[in-house]
Amino acid sequence: MRFQPIMLGAVAALALAACTQKEEVAVAPPPPPGAVPGSVAADRDGDGIIDGYYTSDGIYHPNYTPPPPPPPAPSRLGERG
Helix, strand or coil, rough: CCCCHHHHHHHHHHHHHHHCCCCCCCCCCCCCCCCCCCCCCCCCCCCCCCCCEEECCCCECCCCCCCCCCCCCCCCCCCCC
16 A cells, blocks of 8 residues: 555645634624623524523523603693693
8 A cells, every 4th residue: 555645645734734824703792781691692582683591500581671761741731731
């Protein structure tokens, strides 16, 4: 068995591997407000929007969205005031 073709292929692979450039990996963005540190995002209703997070122990934590402010009180001035 001839080892020359195998050795030639190995040397060529090593030579080409030395010329490759390392890709820069982007840093992960910070978690959005309401996220639990060390968790995985969850989309329970399948609409493409993150609804909450699962922690490593499997507990679901929904995102907290504050309710909108109450409407202003009706004024006494006007048509019947």
